[in-house]
Amino acid sequence: xxxxxxxxxxxxxxxxxxxxxxxxxxxxxxxxxxxxxxxxxxxxxxxxxxxxxxxxxxxxxxxxxxxxxxxxxxxxxxxxxxxxxxxxxxxxxxxxxxxxxxxxxxxxxxxxxxxxxxxxxxxxxxxxxxxxxxxxxxxxxxxxxxxxxxxxxxxxxxxxxxxxxxxxxxxxxxxxxxxxxxxxxxxxxxxxxxxxxxxxxxxxxxxxxxxxxxxxxxxxxxxxxxxxxxxxxxxxxxxxxxxxxxxxxxxxxxxxxxxxxxxxxxxxxxxxxxxxxxxxxxxxxxxxxxxxxxxxxxxxxxxxxxxxxxxxxxxxxxxxxxxxxxxxxxxxxxxxxxxxxxxxxxxxxxxxxxxxxxxxxxxxxxxxxxxxxxxxxxxxxxxxxxxxxxxxxxxxxxxxxxxxxxxxxxxxxxxxxxxxxxxxxxxxxxxxxxxxxxxxxxxxxxxxxxxxxxxxxxxxxxxxxxxxxxxxxxxxxxxxxxxxxxxxxxxxxxxxxxxxxxxxxxxxxxxxxxxxxxxxxxxxxxxxxxxxxxxxxxxxxxxxxxxxxxxxxxxxxxxxxxxxxxxxxxxxxxxxxxxxxxxxxxxxxxxxxxxxxxxxxxxxxxxxxxxxxxxxxxxxxxxxxxxxxxxxxxxxxxxxxxxxxxxxxxxxxxxxxxxxxxxxxxxxxxxxxxxxxxxxxxxxxxxxxxxxxxxxxxxxxxxxxxxxxxxxxxxxxxxxxxxxxxxxxxxxxxxxxxxxxxxxxxxxxxxxxxxxxxxxxxxxxxxxxxxxxxxxxxxxxxxxxxxxxxxxxxxxxxxxxxxxxxxxxxxxxxxxxxx
Numbered sequence: 001x002x003x004x005x006x007x008x009x010x011x012x013x014x015x016x017x018x019x020x021x022x023x024x025x026x027x028x029x030x031x032x033x034x035x036x037x038x039x040x041x042x043x044x045x046x047x048x049x050x051x052x053x054x055x056x057x058x059x060x061x062x063x064x065x066x067x068x069x070x071x072x073x074x075x076x077x078x079x080x081x082x083x084x085x086x087x088x089x090x091x092x093x094x095x096x097x098x099x100x101x102x103x104x105x106x107x108x109x110x111x112x113x114x115x116x117x118x119x120x121x122x123x124x125x126x127x128x129x130x131x132x133x134x135x136x137x138x139x140x141x142x143x144x145x146x147x148x149x150x151x152x153x154x155x156x157x158x159x160x161x162x163x164x165x166x167x168x169x170x171x172x173x174x175x176x177x178x179x180x181x182x183x184x185x186x187x188x189x190x191x192x193x194x195x196x197x198x199x200x201x202x203x204x205x206x207x208x209x210x211x212x213x214x215x216x217x218x219x220x221x222x223x224x225x226x227x228x229x230x231x232x233x234x235x236x237x238x239x240x241x242x243x244x245x246x247x248x249x250x251x252x253x254x255x256x257x258x259x260x261x262x263x264x265x266x267x268x269x270x271x272x273x274x275x276x277x278x279x280x281x282x283x284x285x286x287x288x289x290x291x292x293x294x295x296x297x298x299x300x301x302x303x304x305x306x307x308x309x310x311x312x313x314x315x316x317x318x319x320x321x322x323x324x325x326x327x328x329x330x331x332x333x334x335x336x337x338x339x340x341x342x343x344x345x346x347x348x349x350x351x352x353x354x355x356x357x358x359x360x361x362x363x364x365x366x367x368x369x370x371x372x373x374x375x376x377x378x379x380x381x382x383x384x385x386x387x388x389x390x391x392x393x394x395x396x397x398x399x400x401x402x403x404x405x406x407x408x409x410x411x412x413x414x415x416x417x418x419x420x421x422x423x424x425x426x427x428x429x430x431x432x433x434x435x436x437x438x439x440x441x442x443x444x445x446x447x448x449x450x451x452x453x454x455x456x457x458x459x460x461x462x463x464x465x466x467x468x469x470x471x472x473x474x475x476x477x478x479x480x481x482x483x484x485x486x487x488x489x490x491x492x493x494x495x496x497x498x499x500x501x502x503x504x505x506x507x508x509x510x511x512x513x514x515x516x517x518x519x520x521x522x523x524x525x526x527x528x529x530x531x532x533x534x535x536x537x538x539x540x541x542x543x544x545x546x547x548x549x550x551x552x553x554x555x556x557x558x559x560x561x562x563x564x565x566x567x568x569x570x571x572x573x574x575x576x577x578x579x580x581x582x583x584x585x586x587x588x589x590x591x592x593x594x595x596x597x598x599x600x601x602x603x604x605x606x607x608x609x610x611x612x613x614x615x616x617x618x619x620x621x622x623x624x625x626x627x628x629x630x631x632x633x634x635x636x637x638x639x640x641x642x643x644x645x646x647x648x649x650x651x652x653x654x655x656x657x658x659x660x661x662x663x664x665x666x667x668x669x670x671x672x673x674x675x676x677x678x679x680x681x682x683x684x685x686x687x688x689x690x691x692x693x694x695x696x697x698x699x700x701x702x703x704x705x706x707x708x709x710x711x712x713x714x715x716x717x718x719x720x721x722x723x724x725x726x727x728x729x730x731x732x733x734x735x736x737x738x739x740x741x742x743x744x745x746x747x748x749x750x751x752x753x754x755x756x757x758x759x760x761x762x763x764x765x766x767x768x769x770x771x772x773x774x775x776x777x778x779x780x781x782x783x784x785x786x787x788x789x790x791x792x793x794x795x796x797x798x799x800x801x802x803x804x805x806x807x808x809x810x811x812x813x814x815x816x817x818x819x
Contacts, residue, residue: 016122019129020222023136027218030144031210038204039215043073046096046203050103051076055291057110058317060310062294064239066120067230071291074227075317078288078324081192084199088175093202113310120239127243128229131250135225138250138272139218146277146573147213155583156575159609159617159637160278161213165625167191168212172198172628173598181621183601183630184656188380190372192327193284205819208628212280220283224271225249227290228469232476234294235435240487241480248419248472251560255415255501255522270468282462285329286469289336292321293438293473299357300343300434311357319364326368327376331462334449335470337365339442343434350432358434383455390454391461409451411522416447416464418559419471421552422478436477443470475556482549489540490553496532497557500525529554580609581622582690584711589626591708591715592686596629603632603678604688605667611692618654623688632684633663667693670700672721679718687716 021040028036052072055061061068080096087095147161148154170180170187171194177187197211206215225246232245253270270276276283295318299311306314325332344358373379392409420443426436446467453460479490504525533554537547582588592602604623608616620635636654654660659682666674667689678684687704689696691712700716708715 016126016129019132023132023222024218027136027139027144028214029140031214035204035206035210036215039200039206039211039219042200042204043219046099046199047076047080048073050099051079053103053107054079055317057106057112058313059295059298060113060115060313061117062230062234062298063115063117063237064120064230064233065117066125067233070223070226070230071294074223074287074291075321077196077223077284078291078321080199081195081324081327082320084195085175088171093172093199096199096203110313111309118239120242124239124242128226128246131225131229131243131246132222134250135221135272139221143218143221143272143277144214148573148575149209149213153573153575154586155579155581156577157580157622158278158574158576159580159619159621159635162581162622162625163619164194164278164280165209165212166621168194168197168201168208169625169628170630171195172201172208174630178630180624180630181634182636182654183632184659186378188377190281190326190328190330190376192324193280193329196284197280202819209626216280217277217283220280220287221271221276223287224283224290224469227287228472228476231290231294231297232473232480234297235473235477236480238480241476244479245472245476248475248556248560249469251498252419252472252475252556253559254418255411255525255558273465276465279462281329282331282465285325285332285466288321288325288328289332289466289469292318292325292336293469295321296340296361296438297435299361300347300355300438302357315360315364318361322361322364322368326372329462329466330382331449331460331466333365333369335442335446335463335466337362337369338445339438339440339470340365342441343438346437347434384453384460385455386452387454388452391450391458394454394458413447413451415559416450416467416471417443418555419475421555422475424548425478425481425552427481430481436474439470439474439477443467443474446470478552479556486546486549489536489542489546489549492536493532493550493553494557494560496536497529497554498560500528500532500554501558501560503528525558529558576610578610580620582606582611582692582711582713584709584713585622585688585690586626587710588688588708588713588715589623592627592629592688595707596627596686598629599683600685601630601632601683602627602686602688603663603666603682603684604634604690605664605693606688606690607633607635608693609635611690629686632678632682633660667700668697670697670703672703675703675718676721679720685718687718689714689716 024040025033025036048069051074052069055072055075056068062071076099079099083095083099084093087093087098147157166180167177167187170177171191177191179185179187193216197208197216200206200211200216201208228249229242229246232241233239235241249270250272253273271283271286276286295314299314299318322333325336340358340362344355344362347355347358389405389409392405392412395408395412420440423436423440430436446463449463450460453463482490504521504523533547533551537550540546540550542550592600602623606620606623607618609619610617617637618635619637623634624631633654662674662677666678666687687700689700691714696714704716704718706714707717
């Protein structure tokens, strides 16, 4: 990756390159070593190496091998996002293992073109690895603490963490995906990010919650840091852009000047915000957007000597990335498409003829959008509406009033736009580059999207989170275009800006005693920044260019602080004051997962995020998440595209009240008929009862079998009912199989709480159906009865119960066996 030009460069390479694996294992030190090692091996073998081979063959490289490796890794994730669903359609969850063979085949089949490449200087690599080290330190201090995985705190998450886990479990076992927490409708939302988690789970056997809340987010943070550095080097053509971009991703953000904004984590829009950690699609879309920007750069800049075949391969690479991005996040492609459209108009007007490259890219984006709308979202209408300022009104309400909406809007927009001031420093000889227009238009579109659109939960803020990397790239491009002697001035100016905003935030708690004076801290920060610009400019007595460098660097520096502030203030996880997950619920859900088929369904009496609350927040998803099984009706706040099928909103009634009444009646007044209806018509094999919601009915133990009990949770398994006449006079009399050949009669007595899978033996005699009975007795002559359903079943033997009954036979719907 680094061409050694002497002993100093070789030493620097040995010192800096191991930072990545060291940072990886240090950040994930709370888990058994085999887990981070297995996931890292998966990344290297399945993603990094094949992705880099794909990238190098399709794009011919960007001019730096180190940048190709980073961008190739992101491209490998895009390929995986398209390969995994194809494999799941054919019941091949290990399809990603084919990627090395596919990459090798492409490497051998496509012609090879050697392009001039420049080495990455040791100091540039050292700067990027320093940013990686800061990212790892932040993850240890903050990121890994935000979503607890075990202990009492794991029972008090917000709805986002179980929601993500449930989607990951659904993509692990089923495709096309359905809504796992309210089984009955198709999942009409973007799910590509969860495919990577599911594929890694199959191949590495790392637990799904560890992948969803720890390893995948941290890997995407590192790829965002290094990917932004790689694109920055490509845009500027200078190695100094690498450490600048990496540093801005780690430390940059916006004007978080008030304590309420910091505590709510609303404006920290970089990869180190809670919004990125609790929203895998957003983090994954940022990783995929970076190589797409790189391919767009290669296409729009018209690299000299490009043949038609190479141009076609560039379009193929862009098509793969656009398709994966369309499946990942709804806010990503609109920002990219707006920048591309404005760049196309700019190139067309400047040349006096249509720019076909940008036009073809635009048509590809439109096609991906259409296919996603009809085949992934299934034509479901979005609830996003045009309502200028509604997002700022929502933020003002968090302060207790709406009188400061205009001030909040002005300050927030200024904070979002601040990083683009770096575009003022781009050298004149590249000022007409179409990528400057692309980045500016895309960033402005992101800010306008958050300012003019509205939705429940302030979801338009994700437009700004998508545009974050565009602002960083513009600032990087400007700062990376300076002369070497000007960088010491930039360092001092950045420090002035960072000190100004930090002092303003520090003064805010003391100066502001009410919501009406929140602007005082920001005013203090801006005054300090202005004084710093004037004093430093007068001391240097520089030219206009020098004054511009000072002003831009100070303004960019005012956005540097969210990461530092979060280390100081976000060390404790944002938990609820109550147990949103029932005590013993995680163990109960995992018990169901171990003892059931992937197509088994669960019914539960739990629907509210907080049981027995005066206001029921119908956002419970943890059963579907930890059991990795579909639940008949658990929660329905995020039924489809932020609940777009419910006119009453996210707290509206369930779409099928008759089904909900049947579900709840089993836990209030169970009967053989209602339980059989759940089993035969809706495929329910398991009941999970939370005693905090309702006490277990007395006759539920008689109609089902209690399989697990811990904390406030009870798990019951539903059996087929006994025949109406268990002692018929068979004619002819079927032969009764011996104990050694009868499924369900193990040679050893299983211990309580354990199950032993058995396989039925082959026989030339007609199959004997061993029927389970509530009292545990078995008739001396058992006739053959038809199976309850037409679905093939696998046979599991139950343990010996205290009543001394004979182990009964349990039927479960087979599916893919989870690792």
